Amino acid sequence: MTDLLAKLYPDHLATLQRRGDTALARAGFDHLVIAAGQPRMQFLDDRPYPFAVNPHFKHWLPVTRAPGSWIVHTPGQRPKLIYLQPHDYWHVVPEAPAGYWVEHFDIAIIRDAAEAKAHLPKDAARCAIIGEDNAAVDGYAPNNPEKALNCLHWHRAYKTDYELGMLRVASKLGVRAHRAAEAAFRNGASEYDINTAYLNAVHETENELPYTNIIALNQHGAVLHYTDLNRAPPAHANSFVIDAGASFHGYASDITRTYAAKQAGEFQALIDAVDAAQKGFVEKVQKGTNYADLHVHAHHVLAGILREQGFIRMSAEAAVASGVSGVFFPHGLGHPIGLQVHDVGGFQKDESGGTIPRPAGHPYLRMTRTLEPRMVVTIEPGLYFIDMLLAELKARPEAADIAWDKVDHFRQYGGIRIEDDVACGETTPENLTRDAFAAAA
Template identity: 65%
Template sequence: MSNAAQLYPQHLAELQRRTADALARGGFDHLVVPSGTLHYQAFDDRDYPYAVNPQFKAWLPLTRTPGSWLVITPGQKPKLIFLQPFDYWHVVPSAPSGYWVEHFDIVVIRQPEEALQHLPGVARSAVLGEVQSALKDYAPNNPPAVVNYLEYHRGYKTPYEIAMMREATRIGVRAHRAAERAFRAGASEFGIHLVYCQAAGQDANDLPYSNIIALNEHGAVLHYTDRDRVPPKHLHSFLIDAGASHHGYASDITRTYAFDAGSEFQAMVDAVDAAQQTMCDQVRASTDYKQIHLDAHLALAGILKDFGVIKVSPEAALATGVSSAFFPHGIGHGIGLQVHDVAGFAASDAGGTIAKPDGHPYLRLTRVLEPGMVVTIEPGLYFIDMLLDEVKKNGYADSVDWARVDAFKPFGGIRIEDDVACTEAAPINLTREGFAAAA
């Protein structure tokens, strides 16, 4: 029996338990989840890439079955209404198979409207999905009490989910190693991207997010996705932020390399990498994730001070906002069924919001860490003109050695990112495990 087959029953039992509690909160008898439908572009007959409803793929590893439905009623076996249309224009989804099918009552339909005869009464159902999933008068209602409860508890990953994320990491690591080889061979950004996709065995519709493949100064664009077709005349650096998917779960991995392994920029990369591993070790039960973010600012400002880029103390750089000019994003986010997983600011499973620290608007997670949570830790240092101009406008130009900034600008920036699981004891760094296994 595979590891997934062994772990899946416990995962399903946990989802059943959460669903029973969520339905009781909302006063419903059934949870109904459409897989989602194809969306078509305005004034055209082309559809957008299909993305499965995360509430659907939480239950079973189906990610390419538009028009299907799940019905979960406490005390009963879950029902899958599986759309397998008659269609000679497109590939029809294969009949359900695998370790999970025995746990569901499965009904195969040939037309989307046939689902209506298998769905419970809408009045007593919490229907979670997009408005486009509506069938006649049967439409998603997304009751907040149910959604808040389920999304909050999605922050706690089951052993099955950790296993799926480990496999997504293994695929991503394999592709990262291929991408680094392509960089060192002189490939263009677009060429590196193609190498990555080939090594992962995944294309744009499979990957959990659009690959960031940045050479030289492009590393200073946080979400750079343009991908030049021609390599630069002189290679300085390579920043790659790219993940992979497995059975609906994501990995999210970032690495930065200098073309010259003996350069000062590589020394800075190594310093950020060492600091990042210390931050990963902070992913422990009862730790406030906001504090990891603030500690990261101090650590990164210390690196800037050590390399002569700033002339003030790390504490002064944080207090004046100078550190944010070099590290403008958050330290990370939750990850799982979605790359930026839900309920990052939730105060409880009943709703509410935990505020971000003042002056740090881009942090995506503010909860206190607990066992089962999986988060990314992704510190970065960048040389971004518009943010550095703000430092000058705000009266803190004397805090920076601008000649040192100019020396590092051609390299763009540095980001190191791992996916880390919080446990009852030491954290599990899924990404470092993946690279170690691939060595």
């Protein structure tokens, strides 16, 4: 894989340089300066929070553990890396820069964060400085010009071949760990032990993962972001929802699967219906598909499943129009993914900025752009039995069209979510997640 990335990286870097040139021209600056960032200290303590590198920094090179470092791009010049490698016997010092990307940078090694100033462009006022406020060195504070960020965020949706390669590997790592977690569930493990099996298989610490794992047994699957991890297994594990990803050089995968225990055949039938629907939504990740329209389409399909399986008596159209479908499917169909799990630019009108609003009644959708080749998005429909939302539904006129006995019976299973990472192609989508599952099998 390293040989392939080495071949793809020069074109990736050239693409970022062109985008940087455009962003600087739009914002009226001469230099693009990107701070890796600095750790933040916990309140009233001498311990830092886990360090998360600026995503703009790791866009340029596969380095995620070099706080205090900087990248400088000046049009027409080789990019510069100012790399902090401190003299420090308290902590592990970042290794010297190495790998396929090194030859493409002018590299200056510094031993103290303040030394970066000597290597940054002389006129700070002519720099578009991207980063968090705590990354500042004397006279060089991040200004994050909106025009530059809008341009960079818009184009970040279009992945280079190098980035698609990164995302494929992240999917493979996540799938490997998903299979270990499913096996632990089948063997009767607790949520905590399932999570441990996942970490052992993915070979990443919890802080290295792109987000906190969701490992939910039974009713816990109705909590969309459940992260409590019970230490003891339930008396009867009927269902399992796992939403967990992996990181590869800063690129994320985001994968969700739902499993039924052998004795829970009725729940398996509902999983199968959602899985079939999800595959249909994936097929629509094509050039020209409006993502917001796809989300609304998903509501109609899922409402149809609820009617077919006897949970509601109203039509799918009435369920969507009345908001009943949103009780059972209360989140968005998905989001952009890449350098961040919920990647930026999902609502932008164009590279100048602007916002494409969400459809009325769908406040949690995370993307409204029209799909184009090289975009990568998640497709994650779900059906849930959430006590709070069901209690609210019982007080509405539509409650008369709900089969409450069946709904109440299914509360024990929590819910269903199935999520794949999908790259939009010219004609057909590439399902990074299912390809990885197929290869692992």
